[in-house]
Amino acid sequence: MFKSAAILGSGSFGTAIAKVVSSNLENIRIIGRDEDSIASINSKHQNPRYLKEIVLPENISATTDLSEALGHPLVIFAVPTSATRECAEALLAAGLAADVVLLSCAKGIEKDSGLRMSEILQGVFPENPIAVMSGPNHAEEMAVGQATCAVIGAKDSSLAGSLQDLFTLPYFRPYTSNDLAGIELGGAIKNIYAIAAGISHGLGLGDNAVAAMVTRALAEMTRLGTALGGQSETFSGLSGVGDLIVTCFSAHSRNHRVGLALGEGKTLDEAITSLGMVAEGVPNTLSIYEAARRAGVRTPIIDAVYSIIYKNKPAAVAMTELLTRDTRSECE
Ligand SMILES: NC(=O)C1=CN([C@@H]2O[C@H](COP(=O)(O)OP(=O)(O)OC[C@H]3O[C@@H](n4cnc5c(N)ncnc54)[C@H](O)[C@@H]3O)[C@@H](O)[C@H]2O)C=CC1
Numbered sequence: 482m483f484k485s486a487a488i489l490g491s492g493s494f495g496t497a498i499a500k501v502v503s504s505n506l507e508n509i510r511i512i513g514r515d516e517d518s519i520a521s522i523n524s525k526h527q528n529p530r531y532l533k534e535i536v537l538p539e540n541i542s543a544t545t546d547l548s549e550a551l552g553h554p555l556v557i558f559a560v561p562t563s564a565t566r567e568c569a570e571a572l573l574a575a576g577l578a579a580d581v582v583l584l585s586c587a588k589g590i591e592k593d594s595g596l597r598m599s600e601i602l603q604g605v606f607p608e609n610p611i612a613v614m615s616g617p618n619h620a621e622e623m624a625v626g627q628a629t630c631a632v633i634g635a636k637d638s639s640l641a642g643s644l645q646d647l648f649t650l651p652y653f654r655p656y657t658s659n660d661l662a663g664i665e666l667g668g669a670i671k672n673i674y675a676i677a678a679g680i681s682h683g684l685g686l687g688d689n690a691v692a693a694m695v696t697r698a699l700a701e702m703t704r705l706g707t708a709l710g711g712q713s714e715t716f717s718g719l720s721g722v723g724d725l726i727v728t729c730f731s732a733h734s735r736n737h738r739v740g741l742a743l744g745e746g747k748t749l750d751e752a753i754t755s756l757g758m759v760a761e762g763v764p765n766t767l768s769i770y771e772a773a774r775r776a777g778v779r780t781p782i783i784d785a786v787y788s789i790i791y792k793n794k795p796a797a798v799a800m801t802e803l804l805t806r807d808t809r810s811e812c813e
């Protein structure tokens with residue numbers, strides 16, 4: 482079905498996704514905003530800022546001109562959550578056709594509105610087919626062909642199947658689902674727990690503590706995610722527990738790295754500045770904390786991370802308070 486695609490975002494994930502789909506497409510156009518990166522992708526086939534070591538195949542080229550997305554049957558959104566609406570509205574103004582498939586890969590919900598990325602895209606493009614993809618998918622590993630799985634969500638099963646065909650490779654195994662809400666919420670909420678795991682590691686807590694936190698995080702993610710419209714089994718899948726595990730334990734995780742720095746006593750500004758990339762868990766902590774309050778769902782781990790990031794509570798104090806709350810039954 483797809484012969485070419487435009488990818489919005491020339492960061493880590495845009496670059497990695499371009500490399501992955503380059504095996505199954507005739508040409509891929511990365512659309513970024515950093516002139517130097519775009520020039521280097523075109524002349525040297527390498528992105529000088531993200532995944533610098535990766536040599537990109539010749540069928541990948543890049544531009545800063547968003548209107549160049551218009552000629553492709555598929556547009557993949559690999560920009561941060563905060564940029565999705567702005568990019569979608571710019572595409573609308575440029576005149577994107579109503580039959581172009583839009584695939585969102587961002588892991589977050591919109592600040593204030595609490596909307597998921599697919600809801601934003603559907604609001605801007607009511608006629609276009611919309612899909613999402615998520616899972617344990619660190620760009621650094623995908624770009625070098627290390628094996629993983631993902632889940633592709635679309636209401637229309639034939640669209641999900643077409644995207645599954647596009648992404649199927651010996652090292653990349655996509656599953657399909659019709660639960661867009663569950664897929665997107667798992668990917669957004671787990672970022673906060675990756676920060677919590679990093680904080681725990683930074684504070685010097687042991688393996689038992691981190692395993693316990695991640696287990697309770699899954700219960701909390703499922704409780705909140707189902708209240709916000711996801712199906713409970715999706716949180717036990719690749720975009721739920723799969724992504725939770727990888728980001729809570731992988732050194733690649735930017736969210737984990739921010740948490741580690743906070744646990745070691747650095748300020749949030751220091752943690753973000755030294756990272757130099759997007760850590761969606763920081764804005765997500767606020768947007769998801771607010772969504773949980775609106776939904777009336779109990780979220781003690783999210784609340785603890787919120788108090789550290791947004792209320793300047795010392796990490797050690799927040800973690801002690803988390804452990805010394807009133808006790809309860811495991812399955813409440
Ligand atoms: N890096 C990873 O392993 C994965 C990332 N994701 C998700 O993909 C999204 C993008 O993340 P990364 O590529 O990793 O971030 P990154 O920090 O590596 O790159 C972000 C890119 O977005 C661009 N950008 C930022 N604001 C923009 C705007 N307003 N308009 C146009 N471009 C803008 C930046 O210039 C940069 O090129 C996030 O939601 C992330 O959660 C999903 C799966 C894996």
Ligand SMILES: O=C(CO)COP(=O)(O)O
Pocket residue numbers: 588616617618619620672675724727728733734735736737759760761
């Ligand atoms: O979502 C990811 C891997 O699946 C990337 O996680 P980080 O944003 O924490 O690096």
